Amino acid sequence: MSNYTPRKSTRIQQTYQKSVKRNNSALLVPQKYTPPMSRQGDNSAKERNPNANRFTPLLLSDKAMEGMPSVESSPSKSPVKQKSKLDSDHGATPDTPEGSNDNDPLLTMSSSSNAASEQYIKESMLMLRRSFQQDIQKLIEPTIQQVSVLTSKVEHIENKMGEFATAQNNLADDHDTTKDEVTALRIKLADMEDRNRRNNLKFRGIPESVPPKELEPFLKDFVKSLLPDCSAQEMEIDRAHRLPRSRNIDPSVPRDVIARFHFFKTKENILQAMRHTKELPERFKHINIFIDLSQTTIQQRRLYQPITTALRENDIPYRWGFPVKLIIPDGNSTRIVHNPDQGLELLNKWGIAPAPIKNRLG
Template sequence: MANTTKKKQGKKADRSVFFAARASTPKAAGLTDGDQDGDGGNDTVPLQYSPGPQNLPVTQDFLQNCLEDMSTKILTSLQSTLKELRRDVQELEDRMTHVEQKMEDQTAAHNDVADQVQHMQQQLEYTQRKVMDLEDRSRRQNLRLRGIPEEVKQPDLHAFLIGYFKELAPDLPAEVLLLDRYHRVQKPTFLPQDTPRDVLTHLHYFLVKEALLQATRGGRDLPQKYKHIKLFTDLSAATLQKRKEFKDVTEALRQNNVQYRWGYPIRLLIRRNGTVTTANTPEEGRRLLRTWNIPVNPVGKNMAAPAMLSPEWKRTKK
């Protein structure tokens, strides 16, 4: 019985030691500075220890205060960040407004320039046509003959030309076949070396020139020495260049057996189904061909005025 009592007392003592309250200071716990360092040396730093409240209850008010304090700090930080963002956004908005205004001004200026360029192109084309017409009028009684051999020298040209014209248009009276001037002209560089130079002659009467040109379309059988001669209207270089712009139109007309002839200053007179239609520009000729369901392949580049621009946004009022 006594032994049993001693065992119970020993167990109680062990429990009391295990559940004993911890000392509030290191010294009370039996620890020295050296023990705290763990190296047992003398060069130790004294520990700063402040005892906290014992058994502090974690209440709802305490948590609420912590949450409110944290919310206040977060809100303050967010407000500061948002203020900086608003300032940056306002700066960007001001810059974008300035850029949009500049773009709008540049668009208006570009459209003014494009309008002026288009007007100047029309004026330039009109002036060029007038100059070409004046130059062609000074050549309107000229004829260009190609294929006359170089053996026919200058003193013999008059007799050769009169003989050719009489064979070409025998109905013309001899008294109207008057040649004011006749001479050879410089040969283009792209022609072969053995190609004879063209002969340019100025007839006294315009109607005689037209009659000779009309006679070349009759298919008259000429003597051998005249068969290889070709007759052309004498035109300025600018007029010939303008006529080249109609090349795709004239080729399409020839392929479809549609008759045409050239008018002045630069226009195409097309005869189809008994009706004569005028094309003043290559684009007008292409539109006519498309209307008649005639295929055409445009060639060359069309020099158009700059296109008008329009802003890609609309300014809104705030």
């Protein structure tokens, strides 16, 4: 075997020798190359040395490295020494750790290559960033347009909703105003209807055996029994007829008769006499009298029925006002009851129990 001696003129050899001195460690040295044997002896050679054709690195110790030639003893001039000379001429004093070779061309190339690599990486990152920005811009541009369209639509809808809310508030206010107006009109219409019926009286209990043509004579006889001093002229009746039977009334019950008296005073006298008369002739014993009112007024007065019944039972006079209310004289003053709750409070104050509710007005 012969020792492997590197050439002194190459850069790799110089680096090799410097690394040996710097690290003082084991190096890789190739073994002697053994040419392959003839084809006939290939099998035997492989059996003797299976790794004969391989390049096997050899670890050399520090003692083995002592006999190897040094690059520094070579008289050849190297670029490293020339560069160090130039540096010494220019007065360069590099700040490097002691024992390191500052004029190493590989280190210089490595630093310059590192700077170039960093610059290249920065430029690549900038180009990559711009590319990403452009790609993202292309991707989100349709989304931005859609968001812009949706934003305009939402603003339009919000404006419309504001208009609708204003219109709704106006409609609510108008509804309340219209409701009040309708209530006032209903009250006025009911009052007009009541005034048109102010001379009418409804008679309940007249037998069906009395024919229509005999209704007026029968009613005049009934008025004569209540008001003996009433003249024939005061008892004048404009018209009288039966009313249709209600669905909730038994068919055996005779239909009501409505009569219009020519004089309002005669109607009022009949009502007053009916309230104070305790006994009637047998012929008229089952007859009851009611004033003729509109349906609206009847429904409102029906709410006061327990109060009016209790007042009649205790001989307390009262009269109706417009709109529907009770006017009750109380000594030198007058009490006005605007709703049933006030009437119940007044009865409670007087110590009068309200009467039970009946189906018919009295």
